[in-house]
Amino acid sequence: MVENAVFRVEGLRKSFGRIEVLGGVSLDLHAGEVTVLMGANGAGKSTLVKIISGVYARDGGAMKLGGEDFAPATPAEAIRSGVVTVHQNINDGVVADLDVATNLTLDRLSGSGAPTFFNPRRVRREARIVADRMGLAIDLRSRINDLSLADRQMVAIARAMAHEPKVLILDEPTSSLSSAEATRLFAVIDRLRAHGVAILYISHRMSDIRRLADRIVSMRDGKISGVFEDKPLDYEGAVNAMLGRRIHLDRIVVNEAAKTVLAVDGLRIAEGARPISLTLGAGEVVAVTGLVGVGKTALAETLFGARAPLSGTMVLNGTRYAPATPGEAIAAGVFLVAKDRGDNGIVQDFNIYENISLPFLKRLSGLGVLRRNVERATARRQIGDLGIVCRTERDEMGTLSGGNQQKVMVARWMSQPASLFILDEPFQGVDISARRDIAAKLRASSNGRATLIFVTELDEALETADRILVMSEHTIVGEHRNADIDMDRLLAEVAGQPLRGAA
Amino acid sequence: MTLRDLAIRYGFLVLLFGLIAYFAISADGFASPQSAVFIFQSVAITGILALGVTATLVVGGFDLSIGSVATSAMMAAAYVMVVLEQNAVVAVAACLLIGVVVGLINGFLIVYMRVPDLLATLGMMFLLVGLQRIPTEGRSIATGMTMPDGSVAAGKFSANFLALGRHRFDFFIDNLLPVSVVVLLVLAVLIWFFLEYTRFGRMMYAVGSNPRAAELAGAPVKAYKIWAYVISGVFASIGGILLAARLGRGDIASGNNLLLDSVAAALIGFAVLGAAKPNAFGTAIGALFVGVLLQGLTMMNAPYYTQDFIKGAVLVIALVFTFALSNRGRV
Numbered sequence: 001m002v003e004n005a006v007f008r009v010e011g012l013r014k015s016f017g018r019i020e021v022l023g024g025v026s027l028d029l030h031a032g033e034v035t036v037l038m039g040a041n042g043a044g045k046s047t048l049v050k051i052i053s054g055v056y057a058r059d060g061g062a063m064k065l066g067g068e069d070f071a072p073a074t075p076a077e078a079i080r081s082g083v084v085t086v087h088q089n090i091n092d093g094v095v096a097d098l099d100v101a102t103n104l105t106l107d108r109l110s111g112s113g114a115p116t117f118f119n120p121r122r123v124r125r126e127a128r129i130v131a132d133r134m135g136l137a138i139d140l141r142s143r144i145n146d147l148s149l150a151d152r153q154m155v156a157i158a159r160a161m162a163h164e165p166k167v168l169i170l171d172e173p174t175s176s177l178s179s180a181e182a183t184r185l186f187a188v189i190d191r192l193r194a195h196g197v198a199i200l201y202i203s204h205r206m207s208d209i210r211r212l213a214d215r216i217v218s219m220r221d222g223k224i225s226g227v228f229e230d231k232p233l234d235y236e237g238a239v240n241a242m243l244g245r246r247i248h249l250d251r252i253v254v255n256e257a258a259k260t261v262l263a264v265d266g267l268r269i270a271e272g273a274r275p276i277s278l279t280l281g282a283g284e285v286v287a288v289t290g291l292v293g294v295g296k297t298a299l300a301e302t303l304f305g306a307r308a309p310l311s312g313t314m315v316l317n318g319t320r321y322a323p324a325t326p327g328e329a330i331a332a333g334v335f336l337v338a339k340d341r342g343d344n345g346i347v348q349d350f351n352i353y354e355n356i357s358l359p360f361l362k363r364l365s366g367l368g369v370l371r372r373n374v375e376r377a378t379a380r381r382q383i384g385d386l387g388i389v390c391r392t393e394r395d396e397m398g399t400l401s402g403g404n405q406q407k408v409m410v411a412r413w414m415s416q417p418a419s420l421f422i423l424d425e426p427f428q429g430v431d432i433s434a435r436r437d438i439a440a441k442l443r444a445s446s447n448g449r450a451t452l453i454f455v456t457e458l459d460e461a462l463e464t465a466d467r468i469l470v471m472s473e474h475t476i477v478g479e480h481r482n483a484d485i486d487m488d489r490l491l492a493e494v495a496g497q498p499l500r501g502a503a
Numbered sequence: 504m505t506l507r508d509l510a511i512r513y514g515f516l517v518l519l520f521g522l523i524a525y526f527a528i529s530a531d532g533f534a535s536p537q538s539a540v541f542i543f544q545s546v547a548i549t550g551i552l553a554l555g556v557t558a559t560l561v562v563g564g565f566d567l568s569i570g571s572v573a574t575s576a577m578m579a580a581a582y583v584m585v586v587l588e589q590n591a592v593v594a595v596a597a598c599l600l601i602g603v604v605v606g607l608i609n610g611f612l613i614v615y616m617r618v619p620d621l622l623a624t625l626g627m628m629f630l631l632v633g634l635q636r637i638p639t640e641g642r643s644i645a646t647g648m649t650m651p652d653g654s655v656a657a658g659k660f661s662a663n664f665l666a667l668g669r670h671r672f673d674f675f676i677d678n679l680l681p682v683s684v685v686v687l688l689v690l691a692v693l694i695w696f697f698l699e700y701t702r703f704g705r706m707m708y709a710v711g712s713n714p715r716a717a718e719l720a721g722a723p724v725k726a727y728k729i730w731a732y733v734i735s736g737v738f739a740s741i742g743g744i745l746l747a748a749r750l751g752r753g754d755i756a757s758g759n760n761l762l763l764d765s766v767a768a769a770l771i772g773f774a775v776l777g778a779a780k781p782n783a784f785g786t787a788i789g790a791l792f793v794g795v796l797l798q799g800l801t802m803m804n805a806p807y808y809t810q811d812f813i814k815g816a817v818l819v820i821a822l823v824f825t826f827a828l829s830n831r832g833r834v
Binding site for chain 1: 700701702703705706708709711712713715716717718719720721722723780
């Protein structure tokens with residue numbers, strides 16, 4: 001196998017500042033094979049792709065293309081050598097205001113030897129050749145703006161293929177496609193594979209992976225944690241290599257739920273997904289785990305009123321609960337610590353106490369006038385409770401570390417009593433000690449409310465929850481009590497059921 | 504606190520007091536109550552507009568239509584009294600209504616039609632500049648004017664309305680404070696209190712800084728944005744009322760500088776106390792700064808045609824203070 005590798009990466013290293021992102025990654029890609037690369041957020045996948053495609057320079061290691069040394073200084077150089085990348089954001093691959101023909105031949109418009117004058121007929125003639133080779137059935141005169149996402153993706157790939165690459169890297173190409181659209185993409189990938197292109201396919205979607213993979217490479221913490229190439233492929237093993245337990249942490253003492261807080265019945269959060277039913281009890285901490293893109297955030301936002309379900313009913317503390325806005329959810333005692341705190345949580349212009357009081361200003365004011373002394377006292381109490389490292393409650397958010405910023409977000413929503421407390425990826429971008437602090441605080445304060453956390457990393461679920469629910473394809477596929485867990489079954493559920501029908 | 508912090512925080516206030524001290528020494532009569540009142544009066548209308556536009560800046564928007572809202576209100580006041588022969592109360596009510604309606608339309612365009620704020624309010628500016636000329640077919644409105652159909656308008660500016668522009672309250676000295684200055688001070692205190700001390704103001708800042716976070720904290724983000732444009736529209740129409748009362752006629756050609764001057768005052772306000780964000784106190788100081796500078800230079804016989812250049816230079820310096828020196832601007 002090793003002899004016919006078209007593209008080899010050996011001992012690749014990359015650090016940003018003092019943080020090592022890639023710690024010696026080795027990878028082979030073979031002609032006419034789809035190699036799937038799996039890895040959780042922060043595993044180093046995108047850094048690896050950016051080094052291969054010439055965006056970043058490597059710190060150490062070697063790359064070989066067809067036996068020759070490969071060290072692209074710019075993305076254009078990588079493309080000229082025959083290593084082409086289609087990035088995750090489709091709109092990076094196409095120019096929305098131009099037509100399809102111009103997009104397909106865009107790379108011929110610049111560089112030395114490019115004609116000075118733009119000849120639409122010649123462009124369409126050349127574009128026709130590119131499109132035919134790919135079997136692209138799109139009107140070459142239509143504007144990219146008017147195309148569906150899938151068609152744009154096809155154009156981006158066709159544009160990449162115009163370079164006749166030896167190696168094609170697809171970074172989560174189906175993340176914004178419907179399953180019918182994805183099926184079309186797979187047909188194109190099959191065709192490319194048959195033409196002998198070596199393909200590196202990065203994805204979290206198990207259904208894609210089952211459909212396409214010839215080999216699976218799992219990445220974790222900047223290293224290759226598993227290579228799976230014996231047929232039939234060991235999908236659970238690949239998931240385990242990417243997410244499984246690193247070390248056995250302290251077992252938690254599992255709480256049993258008291259009375260029911262939230263009962264969800266027949267909730268559908270995506271077209272074609274099976275309905276979700278679940279109950280959450282007072283005093284228990286429930287973790288929902290699953291790969292990226294299986295609908296965890298969609299479920300969290302649905303419970304919080306930030307997104308409307310397709311169907312289904314919810315009952316909170318015995319009364320019907322159907323929040324139309326987050327405001328209504330908050331009034332009903334349902335709080336959400338949203339993921340990606342920088343985008344969805346922190347108000348950068350506000351200091352700590354202003355950030356903490358934000359959702360509860362109505363309760364912290366009289367006749368509309370803010371009572372700052374109450375705000376600040378509340379913030380001081382929360383800072384003490386969660387051990388937020390800062391000088392005073394008036395510090396700017398920008399002066400805090402990532403872990404402390406996250407603690408402020410948790411403190412915000414713990415400053416008032418909740419019926420249902422939801423946290424979406426609360427440990428993202430948080431150092432280990434802050435993570436321990438937050439998890440301990442969640443468990444210690446869990447009495448009287450239901451706590452629901454959404455996490456991709458299994459360790460985080462095992463470390464914090466009394467019960468673990470597994471999500472796959474926008475529904476809940478498994479439930480485990482966090483004591484003597486059957487890890488094989490859990491991993492199989494995370495990896496999804498075997499493919500039913502086409503994609 | 505380093506020297507740089509001090510410079511960012513107090514630089515503009517020090518500059519303002521320095522200017523006042525300099526003019527007080529070198530220009531005869533600058534340091535008198537009458538001169539101070541004159542400065543306030545010269546900036547009253549732009550200051551009121553600037554306070555309104557501050558509200559839209561706070562929610563992360565911008566309102567370019569304020570100047571034309573003010574002139575439309577002025578024309579409407581004149582039309583209501585001179586042509587429709589109504590009294591002062593009706594005229595004021597009509598102006599305020601215009602402000603509310605324009606604000607609602609601006610907010611609707613920006614929030615629901617998703618037109619970018621600058622473009623929506625630019626469009627509204629053009630629309631209003633044209634609209635205010637239609638009822639009189641492009642004529643200015645004054646008592647005894649000839650109407651398009653040849654008749655003579657019978658109404659006139661009511662004395663009560665003119666008093667808004669000409670009456671002066673006694674304040675230690677008889678006949679010292681003009682109504683416009685009192686209105687400016689009252690509105691400045693109101694909007695300052697609203698933005699800094701009420702939960703609505705706090706939420707408006709949150710909406711401007713991170714609308715997604717504000718929404719997930721339960722705020723009706725769209726409503727806050729629309730309200731900001733209504734505030735801006737109403738403040739601009741109040742400015743228009745005072746302008747009409749001061750001029751005593753509906754002058755097509757007046758109010759050209761209103762937009763630029765008031766936007767400049769609001770942006771200069773970013774630099775006051777190192778706020779690096781829109782704030783009512785800063786806006787008021789910004790307006791005052793421009794007024795002091797122009798009055799002082801005028802008393803020292805600087806030619807009138809240098810005024811715009813000086814305003815522009817002050818604005819550029821203030822923006823450098825805000826964005827280059829403070830860390831906030833770098834986020």
